[in-house]
Amino acid sequence: MPSTAAPVLTVRVLLFASYADALGLDSVELSLSTPATVADVLERLRDLPGGDRLPPKPLCALNLTHVRSDAPLSRGDELAILPPLAGG
Amino acid sequence: MYLTEAALDLGELLRAVQSPEHGGIACFLGTVRNHHGGREVLRLEYSAYGPMVEAECARIVAEAEARWQVAVALRHRIGRLEIGDAAVAVVAASAHRDEAFVACRHVIEELKRRVPIWKREVFADGTVEWVGAGQSGAAGQGGSEARIEAESFR
Numbered sequence: 001m002p003s004t005a006a007p008v009l010t011v012r013v014l015l016f017a018s019y020a021d022a023l024g025l026d027s028v029e030l031s032l033s034t035p036a037t038v039a040d041v042l043e044r045l046r047d048l049p050g051g052d053r054l055p056p057k058p059l060c061a062l063n064l065t066h067v068r069s070d071a072p073l074s075r076g077d078e079l080a081i082l083p084p085l086a087g088g
Numbered sequence: 089m090y091l092t093e094a095a096l097d098l099g100e101l102l103r104a105v106q107s108p109e110h111g112g113i114a115c116f117l118g119t120v121r122n123h124h125g126g127r128e129v130l131r132l133e134y135s136a137y138g139p140m141v142e143a144e145c146a147r148i149v150a151e152a153e154a155r156w157q158v159a160v161a162l163r164h165r166i167g168r169l170e171i172g173d174a175a176v177a178v179v180a181a182s183a184h185r186d187e188a189f190v191a192c193r194h195v196i197e198e199l200k201r202r203v204p205i206w207k208r209e210v211f212a213d214g215t216v217e218w219v220g221a222g223q224s225g226a227a228g229q230g231g232s233e234a235r236i237e238a239e240s241f242r
Contacts, residue, residue, distance in 0.1 A: 085205065
């Protein structure tokens, strides 16, 4: 059988506060076929138990910087899904 | 470090920005309030995405210091805070008061808009709620991305 596997990248996904409560975890490693974007990770998270409680467009940060959901991912990225901010 | 679990020390922040060329220092302290939405609050529990708090606060301070002739110091406390405790402190020093006030206001507003910190309110009736998560169903939270303006994205 010829291999049809697309190149894969692994990203570390962090969840906080109400989102960590909703999914029952605060971090998860996901492997995605490339090219992949933040939106692909969100889609995968929605398939996890409790993932349906994530909003359509949550705030996201890639390697400590706010990004939009169309941001491309690279191997070893750290992607954080941020609930509504409540500092101050 | 912009994040701390210790009680905030305003004097330390003032000393960090004081300088002979400064003629005014504006300060903002955000303190824990005993009510929210008509309900009695007993205390708050703050948590944070620590590494990003440090990165984003550094960006906010650098932006303010590039935009105005100011020196800014900023600190946010996390962990369990009681009513009246200071959760955040901002100080901005400048030659004249106008820039100090404007920069101080700008920094606290940007912190609330961009810095990944969350708080849980513990109410007198025994319930515990994440601030911001309750009133927003999926549609409400969907607005959160729109609140971060284009210049915040890199």
